[in-house]
Amino acid sequence: MLRVEQVTKRFGGLTAVDHITLNVGDTGITGLIGPNGSGKTTLFHMITGFYTLDRGRIYFQDRCISGRPPHTISRQGMVRTFQHTRVLPFMTAMDNLLSAAPDQAGERLCSVFFRPGRIRREEEAHRERAKEILEFVHLTPLSHQLAGRLSFGQQKLLEIGRVLMARPRMILLDEPTAGINPTLIRHLVNILRGLTARGIRIFLIEHNMPLVAEICEKVFVMDSGRLIFSGLPAEARQDARVIEAYLGREDRAA
């Protein structure tokens, strides 16, 4: 589904992502882990078009997407969230979702003026869908609340709801469980499982290792911009290089 080939990103003298090649096949949930500063978020930025590539190519559903602007990549069905939750604070939860609906005729000025009927029908359909999604992420009572007034956890859920509204084929989540409580993590896991059941593929960056072991079918491990492991989560925990990346080498520790 998503293939990354020989991708490199340099910031001045620092190589943040160094010849990474990985293939996220038709796996339900794939994890990307690694110590802080290993280049995971940079790789996400490159996949979604927010950073340009210094080298390499990225394919999504067998189409080359590297070098395209973020909005066209998003329109092809790959939608992301951000490491720090980014709701639209001065818009209601409902409007947060509605604005994510894909391919809206009402965003073109000529149809605003000349095809009001079509836009009204579209809006009604989007509103119904948004209600279902709010129900799915348990935010229905807050639909008319400004998103900026929701709690941190609710904002996380809203952000995931917003991604769903965009009808993605694959979603990229950058640390979805960072800073939320264990109950909410369970809730989130259920939501993510529900998504894979609907055929949506998930690629996520995560620091919570037990969670990764629980939900991911496949993991990639990065360290200092390089890919050091790919395979099953259980194997990753046994892998010498992965342990070294997280804990340091014995002689260095001494």
Add this chain to the structure above:
Amino acid sequence: MDYLLHILIVALIYAVFAMSLNLELGYAGLYNFGHVAFFGIGAYTSALLSLAGLPVPLGMACAMVAAGMAGALLCVPALRLTGDFFGIATLVFAEMVRLFFLNERWLTKGPMGLPGIPRPSWVGTGIAAMPMFLVLCLLLTVSVFLLVRWVAVSPFGRALKVVREDEYVAQALGKNVFSLKTRAVVAGSVLAGLAGSLWAHYITYISPGDFTLNETILVLLCVVLGGKGTNWGPVLGAFAVVFFQEALRFLPIPADLGRLIAPLQGMVYGLALILIMLQRPEGVISEYRRSRVC
């Protein structure tokens, strides 16, 4: 009575001007500090064409087109910049446009200005034309108001707000940020051009001195005071500012202090802007009024 008509006409023209800025500032979040340029381009286009013998309505239509094209032209370089830098680019653009009016004498007669701009034939001439001109302004203001409101509540208006709130999120949701901003600026410029041409045909004399940074600050004050991102805010702001400005004339100020008052006016506007930003940044009418209740 004629004086009251005059104030109302000026307030309505400023209401149109403020609504046009609100499209950019309130909805798309673009701090355009050179909005007066499009007002000026509209005024000069309409004035020059009607002085050349074109019917006034046609001149006004051309003014809107010219201002819209200038807006599109500005977007190409300016929208590569964000935030403050966009503001500075637009500020400089407005100054360039003013200097063009001032120096291209073959076209604009430079600092002499353009006197004797005709009014539409059906409203008449001189003082007698005031009531009909008010009707014209009222009709256009109401149309612009309805038009802007129609756009603001549409998915297009919502997409502009997404861009205002967070450009990265907008991109991640598949919005073409550059295109949305460009359309907002062009739409705002077209309406500013309309306001400018109304101004030219009403005052019947324009010169480069009418289109300075002061005018931008004044219209900015209208939008911010009234409530940016709302439909009624800019209209309310325009009436408040224009009426306040006219009320100042009746203050019992000794004649020899008069020369101090003009620069003081600018200071008062600046101070008002700062105070509003500090104390009530959302303006008199708040965009979030309804959602605060629940």
